[in-house]
Amino acid sequence: MADAAGILIVGDVIDGQLGSTSKELLAAGRQIANNLNESVSIALLGSSTETAGTQAIESGADIVYLVNNPALESYHIDFHLAALKSLVDEISPRIILMGRTAEGRELAPRLAFRLGVGLAQDCLEVSIDTSNQTLLANRPVYGGSAVAVVSCEQTPQIAAIRPKAYEPLETDSNRSGETVSFPVELDTSIAKTKVTNVVKEESEGVKLEDARIVIAGGRGLGGPEPFSDLQNLADILGAGVGASRAAVDSGWVPYSYQVGLTGKTITPEIYITVAISGASQHMAGCSGSKVIVAINKDSEANIFKDAKYGVVGDWETILPAFTETVRELTQD
């Protein structure tokens, strides 16, 4: 693909609206497109994606591909892969940006393999070496203990970007862009997997990813009961409740609570951790928090390296007193 050019973003549409991941990817794409002096296009798969298409242009896209086929109505990996492959073959992008979301975790590597190219996985930042139009990607490795700078050797160069690594651009309703309908043929017999049931295990109360305040507990809590104390505090503050992998592995709370490399990525204004040691794998899911508060009895715990405020002591005494004071303060 010697004439490859431009940046293609694999977008997401949620209930007809452009997803937040798409907006973040558009911000990343816009930045590198300006360095390359090339255009940013976005692929929206499904039907009824016109509204999301307009929003994509307002958020930074130059071209919107409405990739449609009835089989793309709901997410299915095999159909989405085939549709994306058709689009990529048709438009030959230089760079593809995808989100490392629940779906992207599967879609990005499989698309890269199907195209026979490399993938820069789980990137926090991407930039362009303008001397050779190479995409340089910064990505945490070893559970976040180190950062690697990698690039892809073939075209298209693909990067999967960690959610919330980029801030969406200000929307501009005066931006103009082109919308292209891209119907694809799909053979429905290519579906190799079938979802037979979906079971929701959402944590109570505020959704973790959207919460302004998150309170999380770890192994040091010693059992499931203290999570109801965390929930009480969360109710006062309108906060979400999370957990470290250790607490989830112990069966104290379901997986939907898990913050970290293999759980949720959160970026609250304030993240209050109780009895969490702060292993790099946990920090990978919360390092974008504006302020981290640590309550831990071990003054040497890793968490104090990332926290802005800390209390060294026993959570069993600290949590009730903290909750009580918060209750008094917020009643004013």
Place this chain on the structure above:
Amino acid sequence: MPLKIGVLAKQVIDPDMPTAAFSIDATAKEVTVPSTIPPVVNGFDENAVEAALQIKDSQEATVTVISSGPSFALDVMKKPLSMGADELVLIQDDGFKNTIDSFFTARLLSSAIEKLGGFDLIICGRQASDWDNAQVPLGVAELLGVACISLGRKVDVTPNSVIVEKIIPDGYEVVEADLPALVTVSNELGQPRYPTLRGIMAATRKKPTIWSASDLDLDAASLEPRLKLHDLFVPERDQICEIIEGDDDADSARLLALKLREAKLI
């Protein structure tokens, strides 16, 4: 016919080693660890071994563990055998140092799988704790053209299919695929079993099959590097933590709440 299960496993640097022992050789762009800290089988891959053994507990099955790498600590890699796996195949070659290249690794493993006559079910850990790429299993599925279900927390087989509880952010999906298929599993599958004394004895007697790159059917084009590593460094942390100290723990807690209120954070 017993069900043929393959498990892909990787030898990694112990992710639970002390932070102080972790360092980077900037010239070689490699992580270095003191020789006193032995490597381990990647944690999620032990979950994969457990998933395979659970199937073997309830029906006739064979479990073959396959790994590739530049060199192996044999006693470490024999752990799956001591847990109850039947066979170990190691693809060892000095040329495999480029571990960041998932494409290369997936190509090696998929040709080894073909050389072994294929499997009804391949189970892998969701990702390795070193490069966290989470790509090799999906790549192997793509290269072999088999069904792929990722992030399983429970894996069951019927005579012709695999049924997986796949983790999604707010719960789980039940996903089904015809065999042959590849499944990746996560830690939610549960604690891997400990090796029994009998298992350890049996593992000692077992000899792994060791292949090098030349034993596999590999074409040059598919082995070209896909990724280039420019730099590897330990990120700086410049956060300074203000430790709130009161007369006692309860007092510190009150002061912390006041501090957060003052900073308009709550």
